[in-house]
Amino acid sequence: MLAPDLAENVGSAGWFCGLSLLVGLIALAIMFWPRFAPLEAAPLVSLDEASLVEFRAQSLRSLSTGSTQGRHFAETDAVIRLAAAPERPEIRLSATIGENDSLPRMLQRAGVGSGDAEQVAAMVASTVPLSDIAPGTRFAITLGSRSNASDPRPLLSIGFRPRFDLALSISRQGGGLALARKAIAIDVTPLRVQGLVGSSLYRSARAAGAPPSAVQDYLRAIDQALPFEEIAPTDTFDLVVSYKHAADGAGEAGDLLYAGVLRSGQPRAQLLRWGPDGSFTSLADLAGGGQADTGLFGAPVAGHVTSGFGMRRHPILGYVRMHSGIDFAASWGSPIYAATDGRVQYVGWHGGHGNYVRLDHGGGIATGYGHMSRIAVAPGMMVRRGQIIGYVGSTGLSTGAHLHYEVYRGGQAVDPLSVRMVQRRQAVDPKQVAAFKARLQALLSVRPGAVLGAQR
Numbered sequence: 001m002l003a004p005d006l007a008e009n010v011g012s013a014g015w016f017c018g019l020s021l022l023v024g025l026i027a028l029a030i031m032f033w034p035r036f037a038p039l040e041a042a043p044l045v046s047l048d049e050a051s052l053v054e055f056r057a058q059s060l061r062s063l064s065t066g067s068t069q070g071r072h073f074a075e076t077d078a079v080i081r082l083a084a085a086p087e088r089p090e091i092r093l094s095a096t097i098g099e100n101d102s103l104p105r106m107l108q109r110a111g112v113g114s115g116d117a118e119q120v121a122a123m124v125a126s127t128v129p130l131s132d133i134a135p136g137t138r139f140a141i142t143l144g145s146r147s148n149a150s151d152p153r154p155l156l157s158i159g160f161r162p163r164f165d166l167a168l169s170i171s172r173q174g175g176g177l178a179l180a181r182k183a184i185a186i187d188v189t190p191l192r193v194q195g196l197v198g199s200s201l202y203r204s205a206r207a208a209g210a211p212p213s214a215v216q217d218y219l220r221a222i223d224q225a226l227p228f229e230e231i232a233p234t235d236t237f238d239l240v241v242s243y244k245h246a247a248d249g250a251g252e253a254g255d256l257l258y259a260g261v262l263r264s265g266q267p268r269a270q271l272l273r274w275g276p277d278g279s280f281t282s283l284a285d286l287a288g289g290g291q292a293d294t295g296l297f298g299a300p301v302a303g304h305v306t307s308g309f310g311m312r313r314h315p316i317l318g319y320v321r322m323h324s325g326i327d328f329a330a331s332w333g334s335p336i337y338a339a340t341d342g343r344v345q346y347v348g349w350h351g352g353h354g355n356y357v358r359l360d361h362g363g364g365i366a367t368g369y370g371h372m373s374r375i376a377v378a379p380g381m382m383v384r385r386g387q388i389i390g391y392v393g394s395t396g397l398s399t400g401a402h403l404h405y406e407v408y409r410g411g412q413a414v415d416p417l418s419v420r421m422v423q424r425r426q427a428v429d430p431k432q433v434a435a436f437k438a439r440l441q442a443l444l445s446v447r448p449g450a451v452l453g454a455q456r
């Protein structure tokens, strides 16, 4: 009765009853429609205009950010206006000479009159050539008071350091300017910096106080003696830098003189700046032949020999042919080391050898390394015995990761296991060796100073 079908008995009393119920229910639904208008909250503090002005006058905000705070007062009779602000009796300033700058120009920029500037330049030039004053040199200038506001301030004094060991000062005495030179005592004891390698050799050395250029030279020097992979965080870096300590506290670092790495107090690498081109040399380099011990070739990889030299059935080609080297079993990615010191002669794809490196050791001796997954040297590079030249792989004609290693004598492949070659030694100059040892001793006697300029 309350819910009749509105499609039937249209116009009957029951139909109208049903229709009014429907309309009523729709109206009820619309009445409960939620309001989505934002809620309004009452302001935290309500201010009228007068309170707002007072409020702003007491708030703090800088004038530069457009503050309108504060009260402004009109001046009263107590205020006496001055015609001009009084001058400071003297002005002290610091000026720097720039690139392509001149001393008189720099002085005039600082406010020195042209007469004084020319006079100062002439006085300085009588002691030090003006062109010797390096750009960036700082000048301490004091200017005095003037009688007339349109005149430049007179120069009272100027002091600077044209050279590391010389200070010049010019001051007004009586009527004129007088120049005084003062030599600065210089101590040239080199600076020695030592510390643990830690996670970053560069950062540790910088943190220990080594100048950046010295650290870069150090890394370059060490790189030629010791692969970086072999330096442990617990090793100690040791470097000596030429250094000038001035008596007035200034310091100036120069070239790196010595680069060393220590493990448990024992030197692992010791290099000196040696030779006219400033290159670094170790005692072993100087005495000739890098390795002065047995003269045997080092093993090219950590692994055992799985296939010897000679005729054998090739595992892939399936027929008997000459195996011109020996095979070492080693897992993929193991480092491959140079058998001995030499120059990289060939790098790249080499037929069945895949990625291949050949080293020339001089005297007609060469070694070859095949099937590498990755090559770590470039043609022409000098490598040391034990230096990583690449990584084990399975490129070329290979059934699995291994190292194919060859030794050539006069261009002919020979059995690497038969090689017991004594390394050729260069002529040794005993005077050079003695000089090297003396210099090393002298530098290693320098007491390590932790922070630049801190030790005197």
Ligand SMILES: [Zn+2]
Binding pocket: 323, 325, 326, 327, 403, 404, 405
């Ligand atoms: Zn092989």
